[in-house]
Amino acid sequence: MRRARLIGLVAAFALAAGCGLVSSSGTFHDASLPGGDRPLDGADLVVTSKSFTEGVLLGKITATYLAAAGASVTDLTGAPGSASSRQAQLNGDADVLWEYTGTGWVNYHNETETIADPQELWQRVHDVEKADHDLEWLPPANFNDTYAFAASAPTAERLGVTSLSEVAALPVADRTFCVDDEFFSRSDGFLPMLQTYGIPYNDPNGVPSDNVTRMDAGVVYTATAKSEPCNFGMVYTTDGRVKNLDLTVLADDEKFFLPYSGTAVVRGEVIEAHPELRELLGTISERLTDELMQELNGRVDIDGEDPADVAFDWLKSENLIE
Structure with missing residues (x-):
């Protein structure tokens, strides 16, 4: 059989x-x-x-x-x-x-x-x-192979960040993100992550909605590498583009991601x-x-x-x- x-x-x-x-x-x-x-x-x-x-x-x-x-x-x-x-x-x-x-x-x-x-x-x-x-x-x-946020190596160095807590401490204008629609909407995704790090979405003192660009998952990597239109993009930690594009993966120091x-x-x-x-x-x-x-x-x-x-x-x- x-x-x-x-x-x-x-x-x-x-x-x-x-x-x-x-x-x-x-x-x-x-x-x-x-x-x-x-x-x-x-x-x-x-x-x-x-x-x-x-x-x-x-x-x-x-x-x-x-x-x-x-x-x-x-x-x-x-x-x-x-x-x-x-x-x-x-x-x-x-x-x-x-x-x-x-x-x-x-x-x-x-x-x-x-x-x-x-x-x-x-x-x-x-x-x-x-x-x-x-x-x-x-x-x-x-x-x-979990979710993470990354920045281009020059951007991470310029802003002095190696972790998501350090991103949360940046001026509001520097807290710009690229994410795909699926991650934006997940119950364990973008919005609760921002809450965990004390920078709630659509809050003028957190992450204003204009600071977030939603795009296809594949485009997030190239946008992050160019730091345009965002400083930080959602990535998968074992994706080959992380190394190929010389992205710096930021530590999830609050251990939000499973x-x-x-x-x-x-x-x-x-x-x-x-x-x-x-x-x-x-x-x-x-x-x-x-x-x-x-x-x-x-x-x-x-x-x-x-x-x-x-x-x-x-x-x-x-x-x-x-």
Whole structure:
């Protein structure tokens, strides 16, 4: 039954890939572990991911590495839509998926409590996912793809700011922001963030409405780099454009934004059958940082490289495969 469903999923994902996904499913490079070790010999695993660049990259890294470890891997990276990869795992049609702790907490379990400590949030998500769905959220990687505000390096230096509290202390005229409509309207987005930092929106002593420009998310990065029409723009902390445009990410010193730590998630029965996955996926997780993900994402989004190539090159550079 699972095999029949997989055939349909592969066909659907391939069709969606032809409609503009970052990379088609089913494509990753052959490799082996140094020394020829095959700890997953005989394992049949299905790796999936969502369709945005970072998700596909993490999926390609995982598929390549687990196949190098001896598993027979079906690659369903680039799942169309935000929910299909999650549903495939819940249905038992996919075994390994990279997720984010903030997504698990807010989107999957509708929690509204803000937990600022990344380890505590991971533990809470780990426990509820294990209890409700028998999904094992492995220890998180060392990167956090969350919301943040950034400024161009010259603007940050000119204004003398490294944190959002320091932005709040600037003269009103310097508190200018670029955000997209979705972030502006989120219950955990722009307006409550301003309240947290004591500079309420549409307040002459806070952030007047004329100080805020709403625009497409992609345009925010270039506008922030030019410091026109805003000094500060909303960014994602692991986006390749942060490094490419030399943006300075400001510290969220009041810890308003929920952590979105990247985490490999494995179905419970799969990790029981193949406990080696803990060490193998941990080997990947411990190497992933914000700066590295900015670099890898940039190679795809800015330089136009294929995610499968970027994944292979990185694994090889870390001497994890040969």
